[in-house]
Amino acid sequence: MSEAQEKEITETGGKIAFVDYLILDDPPYLQAQECTSCGARYFDRRNACASCFEDQFRSVAIDQEGVVTSFSIVQMGPIPYVSAVVDCAGTSVKCTIMNVEPSPEYVTLGMQVKLMTYSMGEDSEGTEAIAFGFEPI
Amino acid sequence: MGSDTIWIIGSNMTRFGKHPDKDVVDLAAEASRMALKDAGISLSEVGVLGVGNLMNAGAGIGQQLQKQIGQTGIPVFNVSNACATGATALRVAIMAVKAGETDVGMAVGVEKLAGAGLLGQRGPKPESETWQPSGRFGALSSTEGRIGTSIMPGVFAQVGMEYGHKYGGTSFELFAKISEKNHSHSTLNPLAAYQKRFTLEEIMNDVMIAYPNTRPMCSGNCDGAAAMIVVNDEKLKSLPLEVQKRAVKISASVLTSDPYVDGCQILPDVNTLTRNAASQAYEQAGIGPEDLDLVELHDCFATAELVHYDNLMLCEEGGAVDFFESGAPWRDGAKPVNVSGGLQSKGHPIAATGIANIHEIVMHLRGEAGDRQIEGARVGLAHVIGLGSACGVHILEKVA
Numbered sequence: 001m002s003e004a005q006e007k008e009i010t011e012t013g014g015k016i017a018f019v020d021y022l023i024l025d026d027p028p029y030l031q032a033q034e035c036t037s038c039g040a041r042y043f044d045r046r047n048a049c050a051s052c053f054e055d056q057f058r059s060v061a062i063d064q065e066g067v068v069t070s071f072s073i074v075q076m077g078p079i080p081y082v083s084a085v086v087d088c089a090g091t092s093v094k095c096t097i098m099n100v101e102p103s104p105e106y107v108t109l110g111m112q113v114k115l116m117t118y119s120m121g122e123d124s125e126g127t128e129a130i131a132f133g134f135e136p137i
Numbered sequence: 138m139g140s141d142t143i144w145i146i147g148s149n150m151t152r153f154g155k156h157p158d159k160d161v162v163d164l165a166a167e168a169s170r171m172a173l174k175d176a177g178i179s180l181s182e183v184g185v186l187g188v189g190n191l192m193n194a195g196a197g198i199g200q201q202l203q204k205q206i207g208q209t210g211i212p213v214f215n216v217s218n219a220c221a222t223g224a225t226a227l228r229v230a231i232m233a234v235k236a237g238e239t240d241v242g243m244a245v246g247v248e249k250l251a252g253a254g255l256l257g258q259r260g261p262k263p264e265s266e267t268w269q270p271s272g273r274f275g276a277l278s279s280t281e282g283r284i285g286t287s288i289m290p291g292v293f294a295q296v297g298m299e300y301g302h303k304y305g306g307t308s309f310e311l312f313a314k315i316s317e318k319n320h321s322h323s324t325l326n327p328l329a330a331y332q333k334r335f336t337l338e339e340i341m342n343d344v345m346i347a348y349p350n351t352r353p354m355c356s357g358n359c360d361g362a363a364a365m366i367v368v369n370d371e372k373l374k375s376l377p378l379e380v381q382k383r384a385v386k387i388s389a390s391v392l393t394s395d396p397y398v399d400g401c402q403i404l405p406d407v408n409t410l411t412r413n414a415a416s417q418a419y420e421q422a423g424i425g426p427e428d429l430d431l432v433e434l435h436d437c438f439a440t441a442e443l444v445h446y447d448n449l450m451l452c453e454e455g456g457a458v459d460f461f462e463s464g465a466p467w468r469d470g471a472k473p474v475n476v477s478g479g480l481q482s483k484g485h486p487i488a489a490t491g492i493a494n495i496h497e498i499v500m501h502l503r504g505e506a507g508d509r510q511i512e513g514a515r516v517g518l519a520h521v522i523g524l525g526s527a528c529g530v531h532i533l534e535k536v537a
Contacts, residue, residue, distance in 0.1 A: 020275030072294035083285035092400035
């Protein structure tokens with residue numbers, strides 16, 4: 001584990017985020033890297049901007065609420081889950097919809113949802129992993 | 138008829154389905170030898186070989202094929218470009234002939250997938266004692282299921298649902314009807330992996346894979362190979378009249394990748410690169426979508442077929458649902474789409490698909506498509522898209 005990650009775990013009270021772009025603040029939020037030149041937003045690490053090729057980025061917080069613009073109910077494993085694209089004030093976010101029946105009766109296009117977090121459990125050192133999803137408002 | 142015109146003089150494919158008694162090279166050899174026979178030329182005349190195979194991308198299948206059908210020392214390009222692999226192999230052969238490096242090119246696409254299961258699914262990562270971030274997201278474990286899905290049936294389900302959100306009119310039943318059409322079409326195709334007609338109820342009540350795609354609405358993993366021989370104008374003129382009469386003109390050959398658009402990192406954008414490829418192809422060919430007598434498009438899932446009606450400009454922008462409901466894409470409709478049965482029913486041996494769908498067009502333009510012949514077909518378009526993404530569009534014309 002890198003020094004930066006250790007530092008982050010200490011600062012967040014023995015918690016670690018499932019992905020780098022989930023920021024365990026109060027309240028937690030998703031953070032994108034925005035190209036300072038063209039405004040394109042990325043959740044993963046980029047060497048340069050895929051849109052304008054520049055290489056300077058700044059961190060921006062993503063809105064906590066959004067609208068489901070697409071979804072699928074994936075039923076290939078033992079537990080079905082709802083995969084969705086959520087439009088958070090103009091930024092698309094990929095996520096799993098939580099706290100909803102995985103059925104087209106309950107999941108609909110245009111549905112309003114908000115960010116939520118949940119525990120994935122602790123590792124052998126007692127560090128708790130926190131994941132995110134979106135849930136119906 | 139410019140001097141840089143490229144012609145297909147030989148084309149063939151194996152039956153798609155299960156071939157437990159044949160390996161990848163056997164299938165490639167079968168398709169290659171049938172295509173050479175169809176062209177009436179010898180392997181010694183072929184000056185470039187493009188070979189597509191995805192599952193053994195590092196294995197040099199092209200050279201392995203040569204060991205079984207003839208080692209002539211010509212340049213071999215082994216290519217891998219997701220589901221557009223076959224079309225890419227053909228592009229390589231066409232480019233080499235167009236560049237004047239040789240008069241005759243051969244392209245082969247081959248895959249063995251029967252029983253491969255769902256592609257894109259990865260097994261669980263080995264359990265670690267402590268949480269270890271890895272990859273470009275710094276994820277603690279596989280993101281599948283935690284952060285939506287990256288598995289094909291779910292991704293392409295979302296592609297169709299996104300279209301529905303944007304334009305309205307989609308439903309589970311609509312997508313199932315698209316599948317009903319393709320499974321109906323394949324009953325006339327003796328080389329299709331599935332030749333069984335499904336009722337709409339059977340399709341909707343089958344096992345749900347990723348809503349709204351049930352099992353018959355997903356492309357069938359299977360084995361198969363397809364091969365094609367292309368020549369330039371000068372070579373064609375030197376060949377016997379019966380070869381010239383059956384030659385099919387490649388009026389457009391285009392390959393694109395996905396340009397950046399907002400949100401493409403979240404849900405792969407299969408639309409823009411297809412639309413770009415189609416626009417370039419129509420311009421190259423000097424014809425429009427209204428001129429097409431038949432279309433083979435990449436219906437890897439029922440939800441994907443819908444969006445490509447629009448991307449290939451077979452309908453007005455946003456009008457794909459109305460286009461389908463008008464009956465146009467049925468084989469007796471105004472714009473037959475996937476009369477072969479498409480990937481859902483003919484099957485989808487990945488690298489073979491991009492050549493096999495062009496072969497289907499060739500058969501119709503030659504008037505050799507048997508029971509499923511679209512009468513009087515003179516112009517056809519074949520489309521493939523591989524996630525990642527790569528898109529191939531070819532427009533073919535009957536000239537003789």
